[in-house]
Amino acid sequence: xxxxxxxxxxxxxxxxxxxxxxxxxxxxxxxxxxxxxxxxxxxxxxxxxxxxxxxxxxxxxxxxxxxxxxxxxxxxxxxxxxxxxxxxxxxxxxxxxxxxxxxxxxxxxxxxxxxxxxxxxxxxxxxxxxxxxxxxxxxxxxxxxxxxxxxxxxxxxxxxxxxxxxxxxxxxxxxxxxxxxxxxxxxxxxxxxxx
Amino acid sequence: xxxxxxxxxxxxxxxxxxxxxxxxxxxxxxxxxxxxxxxxxxxxxxxxxxxxxxxxxxxxxxxxxxxxxxxxxxxxxxxxxxxxxxxxxxxxxxxxxxxxxxxxxxxxxxxxxxxxxxxxxxxxxxxxxxxxxxxxxxxxxxxxxxxxxxxxxxxxxxxxxxxxxxxxxxxxxxxxxxxxxxxxxxxxxxxxxxxxxxxxxxxxxxxxxxxxxxxxxxxxxxxxxxxxxxxxxxxxxxxxxxxxxxxxxxxxxxxxxxxxxxxxxxxxxxxxxxxxxxxxxxxxxxxxxxxxxxxxxxxxxxxxxxxxxxxxxxxxxxxxxxxxxxxxxxxxxx
Numbered sequence: 170x171x172x173x174x175x176x177x178x179x180x181x182x183x184x185x186x187x188x189x190x191x192x193x194x195x196x197x198x199x200x201x202x203x204x205x206x207x208x209x210x211x212x213x214x215x216x217x218x219x220x221x222x223x224x225x226x227x228x229x230x231x232x233x234x235x236x237x238x239x240x241x242x243x244x245x246x247x248x249x250x251x252x253x254x255x256x257x258x259x260x261x262x263x264x265x266x267x268x269x270x271x272x273x274x275x276x277x278x279x280x281x282x283x284x285x286x287x288x289x290x291x292x293x294x295x296x297x298x299x300x301x302x303x304x305x306x307x308x309x310x311x312x313x314x315x316x317x318x319x320x321x322x323x324x325x326x327x328x329x330x331x332x333x334x335x336x337x338x339x340x341x342x343x344x345x346x347x348x349x350x351x352x353x354x355x356x357x358x359x360x361x362x363x364x
Numbered sequence: 365x366x367x368x369x370x371x372x373x374x375x376x377x378x379x380x381x382x383x384x385x386x387x388x389x390x391x392x393x394x395x396x397x398x399x400x401x402x403x404x405x406x407x408x409x410x411x412x413x414x415x416x417x418x419x420x421x422x423x424x425x426x427x428x429x430x431x432x433x434x435x436x437x438x439x440x441x442x443x444x445x446x447x448x449x450x451x452x453x454x455x456x457x458x459x460x461x462x463x464x465x466x467x468x469x470x471x472x473x474x475x476x477x478x479x480x481x482x483x484x485x486x487x488x489x490x491x492x493x494x495x496x497x498x499x500x501x502x503x504x505x506x507x508x509x510x511x512x513x514x515x516x517x518x519x520x521x522x523x524x525x526x527x528x529x530x531x532x533x534x535x536x537x538x539x540x541x542x543x544x545x546x547x548x549x550x551x552x553x554x555x556x557x558x559x560x561x562x563x564x565x566x567x568x569x570x571x572x573x574x575x576x577x578x579x580x581x582x583x584x585x586x587x588x589x590x591x592x593x594x595x596x597x598x599x600x601x602x603x604x605x606x607x608x609x610x611x612x613x614x615x616x617x618x619x620x621x622x623x624x625x626x627x628x629x630x631x632x633x634x635x636x637x638x639x640x641x642x643x644x645x646x647x648x649x650x651x652x653x654x655x656x657x658x659x660x661x662x663x664x665x666x667x668x669x670x671x672x673x674x675x676x677x678x679x680x681x682x683x684x685x686x687x688x689x690x691x692x693x694x695x696x697x698x
Contacts, residue, residue: 232491
């Protein structure tokens with residue numbers, strides 16, 4: 170009973186937050202609502218006894234990734250930004266086509282896949298008996314799911330290297346860096362440096 | 365039903381102790397600051413000035429609540445709360461006594477929530493608390509505030525990595541992410557506490573926590589000589605008070621986490637001293653770490669921003685990874 174009420178509260182907040190994200194013209198308000206949405210989704214994970222997933226949701230999405238969003242967003246000139254109606258005018262038509270397809274997919278998954286076919290013998294009680302969420306998930310990741318796990322980490326590494334490469338590409342030849350002159354520790358001096 | 369009542373009592377007790385400590389910690393901070401700088405500190409309000417914090421609180425509450433015209437008002441109002449709500453959630457995870465104690469005929473676990481990913485939740489809530497400062501600075505719409513919030517955001521994101529990695533060695537040793545299991549792993553005398561095998565992890569965690577709390581020598585977000593008060597520049601009255609309050613509550617909570625992870629939590633240093641309740645030991649350890657924060661704050665000058673980043677990325681991160689590798693090696697050999 171309590172869980173049902175909590176689920177309705179979390180779900181309603183998550184949907185309301187997500188709606189807010191796409192309707193706010195102020196991009197920082199959108200960002201705050203996105204954090205709020207992610208935290209509520211984490212709440213729903215908690216209700217399904219997926220503690221580890223809930224914490225990772227907050228740690229990775231609400232924490233790490235959106236902090237970087239916040240950095241980028243804070244450098245934008247909001248007034249200029251809000252006057253622009255829409256960046257990609259074709260987007261509207263794409264949405265009309267893609268949204269029903271997405272909805273159909275979700276309906277298909279929800280109706281076709283039953284709980285028994287995906288849970289593979291893992292009920293919350295069985296997981297608790299085997300030593301908790303973190304342990305069971307870790308064992309699965311490092312035995313059954315080892316290849317996808319390693320592939321995912323490789324893709325992330327490639328993404329990281331790519332990002333650094335893109336950022337460094339423009340001024341590879343010689344870069345003027347403002348560095349602290351460590352002799353007196355006070356005056357900043359321009360130092361030529363090869364990158 | 366009795367479970368729920370006990371839960372409520374525990375929650376109220378913990379929050380009351382955590383919040384109740386704050387005015388006295390602020391008083392002691394000012395007294396110690398005076399002591400370190402050869403002056404008296406507060407003396408007028410009450411005997412030895414002990415009522416100073418309450419006087420300040422009354423003053424802040426009675427001040428006009430100014431919000432600048434150019435501020436983003438909803439975010440400006442929201443920001444101070446984001447800073448200390450996560451701290452209270454972390455409090456729920458910290459055990460303050462053994463499990464299954466008999467109290468008035470009822471069996472009670474002396475922890476609010478034994479969460480099986482507790483250490484991770486502590487780190488996750490730390491990342492959420494960053495938003496309090498970042499959004500406060502942005503919403504104030506002021507150069508100094510924005511600079512302060514950018515600094516603090518970059519600083520907290522950088523130090524979170526070392527902080528998390530410093531804890532991984534400890535997690536390998538204890539084999540659990542739950543605070544309750546970690547305290548149980550440190551049973552016995554003080555040489556079983558994790559700070560001895562994990563001394564490197566502890567030092568990294570402690571210094572990173574100073575950066576996370578935005579306290580001197582890492583208080584670049586509010587660096588008063590350059591940025592007025594950083595993200596707090598435009599805040600007045602009790603809204604400013606909430607930032608101060610949040611800083612001290614966070615200090616208590618991080619100290620409690622540190623005591624629990626590295627110093628045996630509620631356990632006594634010697635088994636012979638177990639007759640003193642665990643709660644008192646925990647509060648004592650918390651006060652010790654809070655005093656360490658004050659000592660460092662009033663002794664060391666502020667780092668420059670590039671030095672701060674150098675320490676975080678070039679010293680602590682490799683050190684934390686080395687600590688993790690060595691710990692993993694020793695544990696797997698044993």
